[in-house]
Amino acid sequence: MAKNYTVADVVNIDSDSDSDDDNGGVIGMVPSLASLIENQKVSIADAATVAPRETLECRSFWKAGENFVIPSSVTLTAPGMVEHARVHPKFLHSNATSHKWAFGAIAELLDNAVDEIQNGATVVKIDKINIVKDNTPALVFQDNGGGMDPNGIRKCMSLGYSSKKSNTTIGQYGNGFKTSTMRLGADAMVFSRSTRGGKSTQSIGLLSYTFLRKTGQDDVIVPMIDFDISSDSPQPIIYGSPGDWSTNLNILLKWSPFSTMVELLQQFEDIGTHGTKVIIYNLWLNDEGIYELSFDDDDVDIRLRDENAQDGKRLHAKTLEVRSHISYRYRHSLRAYISMLYLKKFKNFKIILRGVSVAQFNIADEFRHPETIMYKPQAAAVDYAATGIKVGFIKEAPKLPICCFNVYHKNRLIRPFWKVVLEGSTRGNGVVGVLEANFIEPAHDKQDFERSSLFLRLEARLKRITSDYWQNHCHIFGYQTAQIPADKSKRTVIPDQPPTVNTYNPSPLPSDRISHGGPIIREINLSNATSSPTAAVAAPHLRNYTGLRNNFQPVQLNPQPPAAGDTGNNLVGKSAAEIREENLQLFMRCEEYVKKENEVEQTVKSLEKELEEVKSKCAQLALLVDAKKKEMQQV
Ligand SMILES: Nc1ncnc2c1ncn2[C@@H]1O[C@H](COP(=O)(O)OP(=O)(O)OP(=O)(O)O)[C@@H](O)[C@H]1O
Ligand SMILES: [Mg+2]
Known part of the structure; x- marks a missing residue:
């Protein structure tokens, strides 16, 4: 039988004295x-x-x-104790x-x-x-x-x-x-x-x-x-x-x-x-x-098992390349994770992992075409100091589909390689950012931030930074660069499509361009367009049997003022900044819906699994009942 130590026997975890007295008051x-x-x-x-x-x-x-x-009652406090x-x-x-x-x-x-x-x-x-x-x-x-x-x-x-x-x-x-x-x-x-x-x-x-x-x-x-x-x-x-x-x-x-x-x-x-x-x-x-x-896979590292390792199976070269990048490796290699854990390089401090010092690494030091964007967070009551967001292409860009931000808080990495844009989009490939966000609060596990309005605003801004950076730099890798139209009122956005009869001919793609993934948005200058400014037609391979791709909507190139009573999303009279903000909000909402959809799918799957299990249990029970009935009849 276990011995029941009393509170007086040993020091109790919540009986700490807050006194700073050298003797703790009782020593x-x-x-x-x-x-x-x-x-x-x-x-x-x-x-x-x-x-x-x-x-x-x-x-x-x-x-x-x-x-x-769990005992039905707790041990009584020792006599003389509060x-x-x-x-x-x-x-x-x-x-x-x-x-x-x-x-x-x-x-x-x-x-x-x-x-x-x-x-x-x-x-x-x-x-x-x-x-x-x-x-x-x-x-x-x-x-x-x-x-x-x-x-x-x-x-x-x-x-x-x-x-x-x-x-x-x-x-x-x-x-x-x-x-x-x-x-x-x-x-x-x-x-x-x-x-x-x-x-x-x-x-x-x-x-x-x-x-x-x-x-x-x-x-x-x-x-x-x-x-x-x-x-x-x-x-x-x-x-x-x-x-x-x-x-x-x-x-x-x-x-x-x-x-x-x-x-x-x-x-x-x-x-x-x-x-x-x-x-x-x-x-x-x-x-x-x-x-x-x-501890056995590497003498100078501590590793976590990689569930995606697919031991023994041959992996696609691209997959191998992605997995050798630090944005993947840090999840399973402690040395890789610790190398990025603190933003500033220590002057007189070392982290020694299994006998070997850990070299500090900041991915921003390797950026190509680096830029620093100043960001000043603003809340209703407080104005925070501006922070510099470093953004650039990783050295493997644009080959690797990596697009994310390392977000630090008081020098400590809280969100490693945070994907702020939807996965699957090639837009932003290779664009990575690093920032220290002391104006938001880390969650208790220090692996994420509390979902405050400042956090949501930062998320929206990081999306925009990714998009702008890509827009301004993607031409370096031969991607279509955005054209600034002479007349902004005649500007529109169309989904990336193969050449169609009445739109425009995009320039051929460079051979290393990644062609899978979501749509690439291009801006076209209507003053150069030779086609009718009323509608775009989907490419033949995107048409369904009715002639048009389900989600392909003709784009009206010269928007007309809405009819009286039209409660639609009226963009006329709004500044570019307002439209951009609205677009971002819609984008975020869209992402939320995608997340929710995934969650619902997961729930459906687990419910289906449960149902299957219950059904098979039912079948087993039915067999048992039958067997019992037969036994009884024989008796
Ligand atoms: N290695 C250490 N050297 C000296 N004091 C330490 C050490 N580790 C913990 N402490 C003391 O123990 C206290 C509690 O540590 P703990 O990590 O639980 O909380 P914290 O560091 O204060 O806050 P947080 O929960 O955010 O980590 C610290 O405030 C510190 O006084
Ligand atoms: Mg601590």
Whole structure:
């Protein structure tokens, strides 16, 4: 039967004191570690004889929140303590599901190290180690930042506490450590050293989903121990009684990869005078029962499985080319993702992945025909500073169908390769942009932005920037360039069509032009047109049996003023800017509908699947009933 630790035994995750007092208000010096061991309060022997480390039955992250036995009542608060709301261990798991993508979780832990640059950090190392106890892989993140004192480590392990108040830090929500560690593995240990107010301390904390589940806790309990290391030998810092301290230590030893206190303390040896080491173990498996993160495919990288890999199958050369581009590679290669994660090049800071430093990469540095467009976001009440949007052709343009934006927030990549234009259109091929958008707020997983009106406006602007850039530069690759008509009132837009009897002859396409995809919009100058200005006719191959392609509408080249009572979309009297804005709005609405259509299609598919399953179950049941009936008749 699992032992029920009481709140007084160990430090509770939501019982953090907000006091900045060096002693956290409750920390007192107690007998030395040696005397505790001598007096059998802390038993190294005990720790060494603990049972082999236990793991959860379910090791797949997406299923690890199931089958909780929720108690009908919560444990009463210990006498003398103020009642407070509890955080059930299930929440640790559900909170972590905000990270759909494991690399997004890794980025959070790197952010915490990067935020330590202001406290002297010069390096963060990410590595894979092997846990000797059970020969399993674990992830290690280690930085040489300011580290955490006993109060700081409690903030780190608590939900929603952030020490970051400055406008320059990436961290802001006080949640990243918890969501990211619990997304990567079932258990995480923190070792941190710091010097504050002339006192040097080292602390160890354990956030263990395995411990919480296996011992049936109904509250998130986080065992921690601290030492004063100002003198030669580490002195335990005790909050309550030596007994509490030893309870914490015993839980740490039982549920950690380390069997003795000596092994625990050894973890500080490579930390130096200040810094933090996070070890994540019992890494999650995927639904197929294999580790989600792969360490074997590349010795100096960490990889995620590529579901599209089609192992063994020969891929089209074009597909291979697209997959070797960083816009695809970053999804499966941590090294590729981290190389773009921070916009500005670090001056005195390195990210070392499995022993090899990660070279920073900004795709804008490779742009051909680069341009910077200033964008000044405006909200009803606030005027934000203008930001420069760098836009250009990637070096592989226009061959690769890549058209997107890398959007950063406070130096951190939030939306990698965001496609703002509809997929399938050749218009915009090879046009990529990079910008830092500090005026919009990242979502909690820091992989997307909140859908504010500023965000929607930015999206619309990026669409327009792509379109304008393409319009002005596509001639470089031999695409039809837009003609500026002499008389704007006689300008119209027609879909890209093969030559027809009464329109115009587009110039032949260059051989490398990608001919698949959506329609290319060309503008024609009517003053040069030789045909009748009343209607365009679809090319023969686009006509259906009625003579015209279903969605082909004759274009009236000289729009007449609408008849009285016409409530149609009247463009007469509107400025070009207004028409363009309206066009953009319609374009966005159209995209929304396409998205909705896809969603509805998905729902229909899953309902159909469900229906099939139910039908086959029904059939099976009918057979069973028949068999039973026959059995009964025979009896
Ligand atoms: N590597 C580290 N070095 C020093 N302090 C750290 C480190 N990692 C976490 N902390 C401390 O723990 C606190 C909580 O970290 P956490 O990542 O959960 O939140 P945050 O970084 O403040 O905000 P966000 O949720 O946006 O990431 C931080 O505010 C910081 O004080
Ligand atoms: Mg953080």
